[in-house]
Amino acid sequence: MPYILIQITKENVSQQQKQQLIQEATELVVRVLDKDPATTFVLIDEVDTDNWGVAGESVTTLRQKQAKSTVHQVE
Amino acid sequence: MPYILIQITKENVSQQQKQQLIQEATELVVRVLDKDPATTFVLIDEVDTDNWGVAGESVTTLRQKQAKSTVHQVE
Amino acid sequence: MPYILIQITKENVSQQQKQQLIQEATELVVRVLDKDPATTFVLIDEVDTDNWGVAGESVTTLRQKQAKSTVHQVE
Amino acid sequence: MPYILIQITKENVSQQQKQQLIQEATELVVRVLDKDPATTFVLIDEVDTDNWGVAGESVTTLRQKQAKSTVHQVE
Amino acid sequence: MPYILIQITKENVSQQQKQQLIQEATELVVRVLDKDPATTFVLIDEVDTDNWGVAGESVTTLRQKQAKSTVHQVE
Amino acid sequence: MPYILIQITKENVSQQQKQQLIQEATELVVRVLDKDPATTFVLIDEVDTDNWGVAGESVTTLRQKQAKSTVHQVE
Incomplete structure (x- = not known):
């Protein structure tokens, strides 16, 4: 019965990676809640x-800032 | 007031088909809950x-398996 | 496969009423989408x-306003 | 901790506009709930x-109807 | 950044059990997606x-039916 | 038409506070998106x-840890 949404x-x-998320998220509720x-x-x-x-x-903005700060570290 | 999400x-x-889902889902809550x-x-x-x-x-994987099992039945 | 959320x-x-919503919402996607x-x-x-x-x-506020306006109509 | 979904x-x-929604929705919960x-x-x-x-x-249908009613007003 | 909803x-x-779900669901996206x-x-x-x-x-109804069928198996 | 969920x-x-969230979240999409x-x-x-x-x-656990660390700061 569980419904798991991963955003x-x-x-x-x-x-x-999607298949791994699906598989392991299912295993998690089967193991922990016996679903x-x-x-x-x-x-x-x-x-x-x-x-x-x-x-x-x-x-988008955060990634651009992260990219810039990485460049400064390299220079 | 109802919000109905159909995933x-x-x-x-x-x-x-979408128009039919929208129409009949709306009719359902109007009829049952007088919304x-x-x-x-x-x-x-x-x-x-x-x-x-x-x-x-x-x-995706399930559909592939279903397609294969249908082919075997035809052969 | 469908997931239907009714808020x-x-x-x-x-x-x-809940049972009726569950039953008819299920019938809707079975009939329209063959699920x-x-x-x-x-x-x-x-x-x-x-x-x-x-x-x-x-x-809550809206219902209070609706109740008041109904009372005025009765007076 | 808040999660705000705008559909x-x-x-x-x-x-x-998206950046403005993100910024102001965040400010709202920071100001009102000290998040x-x-x-x-x-x-x-x-x-x-x-x-x-x-x-x-x-x-889609509603927008088409709105467009038509606007045209009639112009004629 | 992930948001995981478990219904x-x-x-x-x-x-x-809730703590275990929280912990392992978090580990899952950290391990698979490097979040x-x-x-x-x-x-x-x-x-x-x-x-x-x-x-x-x-x-509720399904559980009642399951309980009944289990009783019949015991009798 | 917007649907805003604040978790x-x-x-x-x-x-x-809830009334303020409702009011200002509505104003936000009216102002920014003309809804x-x-x-x-x-x-x-x-x-x-x-x-x-x-x-x-x-x-729950995080709040308990925060409370303890605040106590240590006071001692």
Whole structure:
């Protein structure tokens, strides 16, 4: 019966990583709550980085800042 | 006031089917709960089959297995 | 596979009404999308009227205004 | 800790508008609930107008009706 | 950044099981997607069995049927 | 048309604070996106601190740790 929603930013998550998330999230509720895997849903929602905000800024902006600060460290 | 979210896999649902889901889901809460259709939302979320897992596998994988088992029955 | 979430205000919905919502919402996706009822989830989320806002006001406030306007009509 | 989900129809919302929604929604919970912006998520979900129903009709249909009624007013 | 929602029926899940779900769901996205645990949310939503339907019936009804069939097996 | 969901921990949020969240979240989408407040939903979901995890721990545990560290600072 469990419904598990995993929301992540849309940043090149591979099909294999998705399969691993689905498999291990299902195993988690089977092991911890003795649920039936046949009626366990795992949904992965990939959200555009423009559409996800943390600390008042979009992830797009945060990633740009992170990239700049990494460049300064290299120079 | 009702908000109805219908999550389904993204498998070629037609505009007409969507209109039917919207119409009949609205009628359901109007009939059963006497709600005002003017403030009844119905949202349809189509989820990629890679991003929906059941019984620990993605629907993409499940559909492939279903297709194979159908082929064997025909041979 | 469908997951249907029905959010409504917490205003004395009976067990029988809930069963009717579950049954008919399931029938809707079976009939329109040919889905398997065995893996169709219907969840009903009852939200406190203080916690649901429309037009900038809580439903608690709206209901109070509706009650007053009905009284004036009777006087 | 807050998680804020803003669902809107997919009708050309600019990156700038999204940034403003993220910023001001974060400020709202910081100001009203004294929350930490660093762990405040704001997600914007843009839903296709075919997939959003109000009053039993899709927003696509409603927009077409609105456009027609505006034309009649001009003639 | 991940947001993980785990919806389960309200059937006496212990505080310890909840902690285990939170811990292991967080570890899952850290291990598979290299996410920062400090900004990983895990929410557990416990839904009343009257409010969760599968195959057109509430879980309350399904549990009653399961209990009866178990009694018949014992007699 | 907007649907805004605000999920927060259940930590004594007053009716007045909820009204302020509803009012200002509605004003935000009216101002930024020119939406109609009459069909703008704002839902507040208060989640038990046992049921909300951050950095792999429940908020209940985090609050206990915060309380202890504050006590040490006072001694």
